[in-house]
Amino acid sequence: MSSKPSSPAHAVLPDAPEGNWVDRLAPPSCRPFLRLARLDRPVGGWLLLFPCWWGQLLAEGALSRNWADAFYLWLFLIGAFVMRGAGCTYNDIVDRNYDVRVARTAARPLASGQVSLVEAQLFLGVLSLVGLLVLVQFNLFTIVLGASSLVLVALYPFAKRYTDWPQVMLGLTFKWGALVGWSAIAGSLSAAPLMLYLGCVLWTVGYDTIYAHQDKEDDLAIGLRSTALKLGEATRSWLVFFYAGAAVAWAAAGVLAGAGALYFLALLLVCAHFSWQISTLVVADAANCLARFRSNQLIGWMLCLGLVLDLLMKAPS
Numbered sequence: 001m002s003s004k005p006s007s008p009a010h011a012v013l014p015d016a017p018e019g020n021w022v023d024r025l026a027p028p029s030c031r032p033f034l035r036l037a038r039l040d041r042p043v044g045g046w047l048l049l050f051p052c053w054w055g056q057l058l059a060e061g062a063l064s065r066n067w068a069d070a071f072y073l074w075l076f077l078i079g080a081f082v083m084r085g086a087g088c089t090y091n092d093i094v095d096r097n098y099d100v101r102v103a104r105t106a107a108r109p110l111a112s113g114q115v116s117l118v119e120a121q122l123f124l125g126v127l128s129l130v131g132l133l134v135l136v137q138f139n140l141f142t143i144v145l146g147a148s149s150l151v152l153v154a155l156y157p158f159a160k161r162y163t164d165w166p167q168v169m170l171g172l173t174f175k176w177g178a179l180v181g182w183s184a185i186a187g188s189l190s191a192a193p194l195m196l197y198l199g200c201v202l203w204t205v206g207y208d209t210i211y212a213h214q215d216k217e218d219d220l221a222i223g224l225r226s227t228a229l230k231l232g233e234a235t236r237s238w239l240v241f242f243y244a245g246a247a248v249a250w251a252a253a254g255v256l257a258g259a260g261a262l263y264f265l266a267l268l269l270v271c272a273h274f275s276w277q278i279s280t281l282v283v284a285d286a287a288n289c290l291a292r293f294r295s296n297q298l299i300g301w302m303l304c305l306g307l308v309l310d311l312l313m314k315a316p317s
Helices: 021-025 031-036 043-062 070-099 117-135 140-148 150-162 166-174 177-186 191-212 216-222 227-257 261-280 286-294 296-314
Strands: none
Touching: 021 031, 031 070, 031 117, 043 070, 043 177, 043 191, 043 227, 043 296, 070 117, 070 150, 070 177, 117 140, 140 150, 140 177, 150 166, 166 191, 166 227, 177 191, 191 227, 191 261, 191 286, 191 296, 216 227, 227 261, 261 286, 261 296, 286 296
16 A cells, blocks of 8 residues: 655654654554554554453453453454544544644645545555454454444544534544443443443543644634533533543442442542643643643553452452
8 A cells, every 4th residue: 555755744743742653663655554543643542442441351340250351352452443543544534624724633644645535445444344353253242232333433523513512422432342341241231331331431521622622723713613612711610520420430330340449449549630630731731731631541541450450359369
């Protein structure tokens, strides 16, 4: 798959970490496609992955298993990053005429012409095929459940054109893995994964509102909508609602699944981190918003650690 030569202006995207592995190590001909899949900015892949792992670990604890299925952990790792790449590629195809008008996205491979529309479509097909190969490794219920998320994936890029709350659609789409992670182990759904999913949706609305504050001037100018524009200076007050709601839902999921004290201790640490994000957020400072958005990876690792330790504590001595 060939790509058009990139200019120095396209070497590093504005929200990509400086010195990321794509810009340092990847062959130049591959870089536009790796950037299209956002592999130079892996935080989104981790934020897609963590609910999958949480759902799996929570289900294993609820079923009194004393170990985590490593094969499924790897499947979710591969699937999350591949499907995040597919989703971002699809989003860029749909939004290509908007991206060229937004400072943060104008240098994206498709918007800047480093990748053609046909190349992006072929790349999307390859990523989708890999995602399908991962999905069919699970039980039939999980295959159907995972495939049903494609409806949300297809609708998401259009949400910001018609509603002030596209971050809700992102949360519903991006955190479907909480349900899939549980069903991969349990073969069904129950109240616990639904509460886990609700918490993940609220968490996403919160952190993506922070992220959207980077684009609010450009979005306003070109007629796109977001919670950042809707909430404005009231964002910090709304974050209290979103993050508190997420914590309560996650606590309910833990109670329903029979999680132990170490899970709830991890949840207390999560709440402390939420408080830090809210208290130090400066919505007028794009760098401040990006740093707090990226810090949500720590939330993922905190709950993962709590769930793993909970499994270990349940193991027979």
